[in-house]
Amino acid sequence: MVNFIAIENASNGASVALLQDNSGVQTVKLQISTNEGKNAEQVLPLLDTLLADAKLTKTDIHGVAFSQGPGGFTGLRVACGLAQGLALGLQIPVVPVSSLEASAVLSQAYIDNGFIVVALDARMQEVYLAVYQVKNSELKSIPVLSPVLMQSQDVMAWVQEQLPRWCLVSGQSLSTAQYCIAGNALSAYPEDFVLPNTQWVVGETAWAHADTLVSIAYKKFQKEGGASLEALAPLYLRDKVAFTTVERESGLGGNPKIALPILNPLEVAQNTLATQLLERSLWIRPLRNSDLPAVIAIENVAHHTPWTEGMFFAALMHIHYHNWALVDEQDNILAYAVQLVEPDVVNLMTIAVAPSLQGQGFGELLLRWLELFIMGRSQGPYVQLLEVRVSNEKARSLYSKLGYEQIGVRKAYYETDGGREDALVLQKDVSLNKGA
Structure with missing residues (x-):
């Protein structure tokens, strides 16, 4: 029997949960306190009650999870400190869980393929925001948009501006993807979260309790193990809540306004390409098995020695091959x-x-x-290599325009009607543009 606990202390009320795994059969028990303002005082009594009901003691705990945030600053510090203390004292692993990811998990059943936009109330007309992808009904744990702080009134317009880029990078179709907006900010600022069209649905608006956290954390632990105790820290996105006296005396009034997120050069390039594609009613998506008849028809005309259907099928099945299609509106x-x-x-x-x-x-x-696909990878290689016929002047001109450089020649590489033809070997290091 594995006993895993979770502490949720980022919201107005505290909760703790116990997950018990008996040879793959999991049960989860939950204790909740709604005594706002006294979260720190409630967590340990809740945990004691939970363990007593299960006839366990703290020495029976095999792992602990906690809400890393974002959320209330004091609550996050308490949850992190308690989790570290239990982990250190009991010599058990600890797993931090994002409050935003927990909210996304609550709503993942609302869509099959698309994005969940999570907005949690940060007070002062501000929200904690993150975006997660759902693919084939599975929520991806790595966010499309990492947690940021934003004015609630800016969220929907900014998100809609970014959707083409997120769809392009995630291999989704902008016209068929589903979008879900979730989180308690929808209840706090309903006027700021009006759905733009029928592709959007409203997900869960309650803050996730510890039962959601413990299920997420246990899956993470089974895949990745626990986190380093020394590296644990709350995720608190707000750095400034008020102007200093000097700033106010200089004429600044009210609270500091949160600026929109700044895109890095890669994201700007992705946005530019997505916009150019949409302007021409085009899109780029992963190649599918059902595309092979159309691909083979082009391949047989475009190349003297075409790939066979079997070669394309093998590429679709191989983890290290990445296959792309440029398509029109139909x-x-x-x-x-x-x-x-x-x-x-x-x-x-x-x-x-x-x-x-x-x-x-x-x-x-x-x-x-x-090139953008290569640049967006978390690790290299960041060099693209290709061959081109010496006689293919149009292709050579395009490669030269985009910065490809010749590094070699492959003699008699291509077949032609009159014999064989040399291939120029070209390459481009796209990492040179990765952080430009």
């Missing part, structure tokens, strides 16, 4: 590309635009996305 394949991520380089294995559509910039749009 989801017709206009162009495609296949990348292979190897230990030291990303190989552009094949890229083609439907011959009747060449010269319209589709190849450049797709190639720019391939």
Whole structure:
């Protein structure tokens, strides 16, 4: 029997939960206090009651989780300190859980594929905000938008501006993705969270209790183990709540206003590409098995020695291959590309635009996305390598325009009707633009 506890102390009321895992059969018990303002005094009594009801003592606990925040500053510090103390005294692992992720988990059943926007009340007309992706009914634990602090009135407009970029990066279709807005900020500031269209639904608006936290934490522990005690700290996003006396005397009044998040250069480039695609009623998404007939039809015309359907199918099945389609509003394949991520380089294995559509910039749009995909990876390689026929002047001109440099020649690499032709080997280090 595994006994895992969680402490939730980031909201107005405290709660503790006990998860018991008996050979894969899990049960969760919860104790809640709504005695606002006395969270710190309530946590340990709640835990004692919970353990006593289960006929356990603290020495029977195998792991502890806590709400890392964001949330009330004092409550976060208390929860973190208690979790560290229990973990250190009992020599058990500790797992921090984001309050925003817990709220997203409460609402993940509302959509199958899309994004959950979580907004938690931070008081003073401000919200703690994060965005999570749901893919095939599964919530991804790494947020699309990491926690930020924002004015409540700015959230919906800013989120809608960012949706094309998030969809592009996450492989979603902007027109078919579902969007859920959740969190207790919706109850606190209802006038600021009006749904823009029918693609949006309202999720859970209650703050997640410790029973949600303990289920999340136990799954994390089973996959990743516990966190370092020394590195544990509350997540508190608000750095400033008032102007100093000097600032007020200089004419600043009211409370400091939170600025919109600043996009990094990569995010700006992603936004730019997403906007350009939408302006032309185009989109880029992962290639699917159902696309293969259209891909093969283009491949057989575009290349002298085309890939077979089996080769494309194998690439779709291989974890290190990344396959992309440029499509129109009707989801017709206009162009495609296949990348292979190897230990030291990303190989552009094949890229083609439907011959009747060449010269319209589709190849450049797709190639720019391939580079942004590489740049967006958490770790390298950040160098893309490709081959091009010596005689393919249009392709060579495009690669030169985008900064590819020749590093070699492969003699007689390509077949032609009249024999064989050399290939120029080109590469580009996209990390040079990653932080520009």
